[in-house]
Amino acid sequence: MILVTGGTGLVGAAVVKELASRGKPVAVMSRDAAGIEKRFPDLGIEAREGDVTEPGSLKEAFAGIEAVVNSVQFPNSPIENKRKGWTFEQVDYQGTVNQVAAAKQAGVARFVYVSGVGAAQDAAKHWFVSKWKAEEAVRTSGITFVIVQPTWVYGPEDVALNRFMGFAKRLPFVPTFGNGQQMMQPIFIDDLAKIIADALEKPEANDQTFEAGGPERLSMDDVVRTALEVSGKKRPILHQPAALGKLMATLLQVLPGPPLTPDSIDFITNEAVADNAALERVFSPKLTPLREALATYMS
Structure with a gap:
C-alpha cells in the first residue's frame, strides 16, 4: 500500500490518479477523511485521517504502509499564516520530521519527498532552508528515499497561472509584480505525477x-503571454514594482487571513529553473512543452 500525504492538493491528487491508473493500491492522508472520498469518488482510494503537525495522529494513518509520497503543503501556500501555524517551518520541515518518525515506526520501506528546486542550507530565503531541513530529515532517516525538487508546477487546478487567467477575464490587463523577466521552467502537473x-x-x-x-x-512574461494566447485573450501585462507589492502585503497583515505577505511577493518573483541532467539520466521523462500542455485545458 502506498500512502500519499497531502493527497488532495495539486501535486498529491495528480500522483494519486497516476498511481491508481497503474493499478497500485493507494491510501490518501488528510486532515479531512470525508474530503478524500469526495475528491476521488471512483478510484477505490482508501481514506486515512491525519495531520502532519500532530504526531499522535500519524501512527494509525501510517500503519501497514510500504511506501510514502509526502506532497504536503499548507493551505494557501506560499502565503504563510503564522496565527494558524501554516508556515514552511511548521508544515514543510516539522511536518516532514513527524512523517519520517511515523514511517520508521511503521516499517515503511520507501519515502518520496516532493520538495522544491532551490532548497539549500545557505539559501537566502527561509522557505528554501525549511525545505532543505526537511530533505535532510529524509536523507538521514535510514529509509530508502527519493527527493524530487520541482520548479513551478502548473495544471488545471494550479492557483498561480490560473489566477493570471482570472485577471484576464475580469480586467483589461493582467497585473504582475516585478519586471516579469525572471526565468521560469514550468513543469506540467501530469509530467511531474509520472516522475513521482x-x-x-x-x-x-x-x-x-x-x-x-x-x-x-x-521569462515570466513569456509564460503569461503563452497562456493568454492559448486561451484566446489579448491583454497587456501591467508590471507593478515588487516593493509596492510588499508595502500592500504589509498593510494586509492586520487581517486574520491576509491574501499576501511580503515574503510571498519574493516567492512569486523568484526564478525557478532546474538542472534536469540527473532526471533525464534516471527517468528519461517525456516533458510536455508549455503551449501543448496548456492547450489540453485552456483552449
Whole structure:
C-alpha cells in the first residue's frame, strides 16, 4: 500500500490518479477523511485521517504502509499564516520530521519527498532552508528515499497561472509584480505525477535528489503571454514594482487571513529553473512543452 500525504492538493491528487491508473493500491492522508472520498469518488482510494503537525495522529494513518509520497503543503501556500501555524517551518520541515518518525515506526520501506528546486542550507530565503531541513530529515532517516525538487508546477487546478487567467477575464490587463523577466521552467502537473510515480519503482533512483523542470526556460512574461494566447485573450501585462507589492502585503497583515505577505511577493518573483541532467539520466521523462500542455485545458 502506498500512502500519499497531502493527497488532495495539486501535486498529491495528480500522483494519486497516476498511481491508481497503474493499478497500485493507494491510501490518501488528510486532515479531512470525508474530503478524500469526495475528491476521488471512483478510484477505490482508501481514506486515512491525519495531520502532519500532530504526531499522535500519524501512527494509525501510517500503519501497514510500504511506501510514502509526502506532497504536503499548507493551505494557501506560499502565503504563510503564522496565527494558524501554516508556515514552511511548521508544515514543510516539522511536518516532514513527524512523517519520517511515523514511517520508521511503521516499517515503511520507501519515502518520496516532493520538495522544491532551490532548497539549500545557505539559501537566502527561509522557505528554501525549511525545505532543505526537511530533505535532510529524509536523507538521514535510514529509509530508502527519493527527493524530487520541482520548479513551478502548473495544471488545471494550479492557483498561480490560473489566477493570471482570472485577471484576464475580469480586467483589461493582467497585473504582475516585478519586471516579469525572471526565468521560469514550468513543469506540467501530469509530467511531474509520472516522475513521482516512477520514483516509487526505480531502484536506480534510490537515495538521490532530482531537480525537475519542464522542457523550456521562459521569462515570466513569456509564460503569461503563452497562456493568454492559448486561451484566446489579448491583454497587456501591467508590471507593478515588487516593493509596492510588499508595502500592500504589509498593510494586509492586520487581517486574520491576509491574501499576501511580503515574503510571498519574493516567492512569486523568484526564478525557478532546474538542472534536469540527473532526471533525464534516471527517468528519461517525456516533458510536455508549455503551449501543448496548456492547450489540453485552456483552449
